[in-house]
Amino acid sequence: MFDIKKQEIQWGGQTLTLETGRVARQADGAVVATLGETVVLCAVTAARSVKEGQDFFPLTVHYQEKYFSSGRIPGGFFKRERGATEKETLVSRLIDRPVRPLFPEGFYNEINVIAQVLSYDGENEPDILAMIAASAALTLSGVPFMGPIGAARVGYKDGEYILNPTDAQVAEGDLDLVVAGTHDAVMMVESEAKELSEDVMLGAVMFGHREMQKVIDAIIDLAEAAAKDPWELAAQPDTSAMKAKLKKLVGKDIAAAYKLINKSDRSNALNAARAKAKEAFADASPQDQMVASKLVKKLEAEIVRTAILKDGRRIDGRDTKTVRPIVAEAHFLPRAHGSALFTRGETQSISTCTLGTKDAEQMIDGLNGLRYEHFMLHYNFPPYSVGEVGRFGAPGRREVGHGKLAWRALHGVLPTKEEFPYTIRLTSDITESNGSSSMATVCGGSLALMDAGVPIKRPVSGIAMGLILEGKDFAVLSDILGDEDHLGDMDFKVAGTSEGITSLQMDIKIAGITEEIMKVALHQASDGRAHILGEMAKALDHTRTELSAHAPRIETMTVPKEKIRDVIGTGGKVIREIVAQTGAKVDIEDDGTVKISSSDLDKIEAAKNWIIGIVAEPEVGKxxxxxxxxxxxxxxxxxxxxxxxxxxxxxxxxxxxxxxxxxxxxxxxxxxxxxxxxxxxxxxxxxMRVVDQETGAELEDTRPAREPREGGDRGPRGDRGDRGDRGDRGDRRREGGDRGPRRDRGDRGPRRERDNDDGPAPEFAPAFLKRDDD
CATH class of the missing domain: 2.40.50.140 (Nucleic acid-binding proteins)
Structure with a gap:
């Protein structure tokens, strides 16, 4: 019934298995990838026809984590997998970025790539497995995919690279890098590092590329046994005559437009040239009009790329290494805990830092269970930042990806929670964009953190690098413009401190780049980052020693574990009373760590003293x-x-x-x-009597000592001998048994003191107090 094909290899100390023919057999390509006990199913389907008038490649990648894969039930009201989480969005982008450039130009059939995590063992991360499964499924499907690609995660600890490290190894090490590529070249890099050098980062990329070759070979072997027949692509029409006509018609206009430094002026001139070309083909068929529009874009790319490679002249007149003018301002907003306005050329970010208590931490529900994140970075890209009308609302995949890149760049320089017990939220609102707004977010975010008083290790700057590659000739561009990003071959973003790289991201629009090009780009980026750090220092070169007056203060103290119950009280009664009475927030951990927060130091002190009073032991004489x-x-x-x-x-x-x-x-x-x-x-x-109630000073005890009894000191009572067994005295009831409840004697008033215990009872004593001899 099943025609199962399988490939197994030993990879990174584990068995990697790729299987097809058992599951999802109606898909164009379906592969179940297994590493350890982590299992990912990826299915690929492709439309057989193209929608009329479509002029783009509609590739959609969905990565989904099934909670049953780790034996968990999803949280929330609906108890089922719903919209994509941040991690699912980021992994979807990881799959999309290296495979998209490997489809031929002019291929516009819609393709769906759906990767689902079916089993997760807690050690082997499913993201790398999903990338491999997607590559294999595309290779088997028969669609014109110029792959396969491989992928690998690389760690770095004690001077050694680690292939596919566990979460624990990543946390203990200095690097978390994901690399994807073909047999010949690197296609994509995503990483977070702890101030590593350019050479170490380049070595990690090439290490990962070498190790993924086994995976690529396994996919090829599986395809030889199970791949479907390749699609026959229609021959592309000869457009040379149309291209020559357009070049003659608008070539000079486009060249002139790209000499305009101002983005708005340049856009207006380009739009005029495009309208002129469109008018020339107004009577042509819709297909020819679409082809003409594509050819105009190609013409623009050729003009820009030729000017850079041959003349060394960029769109705005800079050379390949110059960074645009930078203006950095700290404490831009009066009420924010920390803020900065960072402007680089026509790219601008308002960055703000908000400090909160533990209650403000982000709860994340994932395959590993619930966890809490105390550092968040949110990136917003409104349409007005590029002078357009568009959707304004919840962040899309691009916004999530750019925000995570900036998060990785800054995460490595943050203090630990023990050093700085605050929840930190950075927000970057892009108000202008022409070039890398994610790197502007890194620079503005670093300044906002320092303005808020967050004791980061060192300031972080970021720069976006571009590439123009024609045959063996190439040019690496520092601080690329938006048009250079669009018309170039590479988007290479590097962030770091004066001591090393904290994040590296690379996307390639061609079939990969060589180690030589990457080396040039990394070292050129290092010079650019140093320049930007110098410009940032003009606004603020150190972390402020005082928090904003509007920020909450947090004081940390420790109580003995056995006293935690006393601080919390039955049902939380005591801790609620502390919060209600003092106005301060109180959080207590299982290890006895207590965090007290308020913007009013007096409230913190009151809560602190209250807790000290609960856990401390009273001192006699104090x-x-x-x-x-x-x-x-x-x-x-x-x-x-x-x-x-x-x-x-x-x-x-x-x-x-x-x-x-x-x-x-x-x-x-x-x-x-x-x-x-x-x-x-x-x-x-x-x-109370020995303390002055106004000053609290101790007073001398003036009360006379008690008079000794008559007879003076009677001395020790001596050994009274064995008095025998006096029996169980019980509750000392008199003989006669249970007398029942005592009658109400009424208010007898204060009892008068007797002269001594041995004298006769006074005449006024009640009868039940008189002795028998009275």
Whole structure:
């Protein structure tokens, strides 16, 4: 029933298996890829015809993580997989970026690539497996895909590269790099690094490219056994005559337009040239009009690329290494915790940093379970930033990808949560765009962090590099414009500090680049980053030592684990009371770490003192300030250490006799008390009479000592001998058994003291107090 084809290789210490013919057999190509116990299914379907008038390649990639793959049920109300998460969006882009350039020009059939994680073992990340499965499925499908590609993750620790490292190895190491490419060249790079050198980064890319060759060979072997017949593509019509006509008609206009430095002027001139070409083909068929429009774009690319390669002249008149003018301003917004306005040429970002408490952390529900992220970076690209009318709303895939690139660039220089216990949110609102807005986000975000007082290791700058490649001739461009990105062959973004690279991203629009080109691009980018750091330093060259007056303050303290229960209280009663009474936020961790936050330092101090009072042990002889919480006949209970109460006996309220406690004290009254004793059960005896209630100073105890009994010192009582077994005295009831409940004797008033215990009972004593001999 099943015609199953399979390939297995040993790769990175694991068995990689590629299988087809068992699952999703109606798709044009379907591959189940397995590494360890992680399994990904990728299915490819392609439309057999092109929609009329379509002039672009509609490739759509969807990556989805099934929660059952790790034995989990999705969170939320609906309990099912819904819209793409940030990770799913990013992995979809990882698959799309290296495969899209490998389809032939003019191929406009719609293609769907759907990769689904079916099993996840917690060690082998499914993103690399999904890229491999997608490459294999496309290769088997018969569509005109000039692959296959391979992919690999590379780590770096102790001077050694690691193939497909685990999450733990990535966390302990200095690099997390994903590379994809064909047999001959690198197609895509995505990475986060801890200030590594250009040579180390280049070595990681080439290491990954070498290791993926085994995967490419396995896909080719599987295709030889199971690939469908390749599609027959229609012959492309000869357009040389039409191209010559257009060049004669608008060639000079396009060349003149690209000499205009201002983007708006250049766009207007180009639009006029395009309208002129469109008018010349107004009577042609819709197909010829579409071809003419494509040829005008090709003509623009040829003019720009020729000027750069032959004359070394770029669109705005710069040479290949010059960075556009930069203006950086710190503390751009008065109420934001940290802010900056970063402008580079016609690209501009308003970057803001907002500090929050633990409650503001982002909860992320993924295959590994719930986790919390304390650093977020959100990138927004409104249509007005490029002078257009368009959709304005939730971020798309591009916005998510650009924001994550900037996040990776800045993540490595942030302090640890122990060093800086804040939740950090960076926002980049792009207000102008002509060139890399993601790198402007890195620069503006770095300044905003320093303006907010976040103690980052060093400032981070970023630059976008371009490439013009014709045969063996190439030119690497620093700080590319939007048109140079569109008409060039490479988008190469590098971010880092003065000490090294923190992030590297590369996308190629051709069939890959060589190691030589990458080396030139990396070292040229290093010079550009250094220049940008110098311009940023003019606005702010160090982290501010004080937080904004509008930012919350967080103080951290530690309580013994056995006291956590006391701080929280039954059902959270105590911690809620602390928050309600002091106005400060209190978060307590399982290890006893307590974070107290508020924009008012007095509130923090009040909450801190309250908690100290709960967990600290009272010191005998020390004076405390407390509050009367309960009055009883024999004294008053005083709360003097947060959750700790002690008893002030009626005899310890004042030096003179107190007949009624309520005559002297009232509930809620603040008093000064001295700890007299803490017994073995933890009960505390307090005194007010030996403390000055206004100043809190200790007073001399002037109460006379108790008179000794007549007869003087009777000395030790000596050994009284064995008194025998006196039996169980029980509750000391008199003989006669249970007397039942005692009758109400009424209010007898205060009892008068007897002269001594041995004298006769006075005549006025009630009968039940008189002795038998009376």
């Amino acid at each position: 004076v405390y300030t407390g509050k009367v919480v309960n009055l009883v006949d024999f004294g008053a209970f005083v709360n003097f250490m947060g959750g700790r109460d002690g008893l002030v006996h009626v005899s310890e309220i004042k030096n003179e006799r107190v007949a009624k406690v309520s005559d002297v004290l009232s509930e809620g009254q603040e008093v000064k008390v001295k700890v007299l004793e803490v017994d073995q059960r933890g009960k505390v005896r307090l005194s």
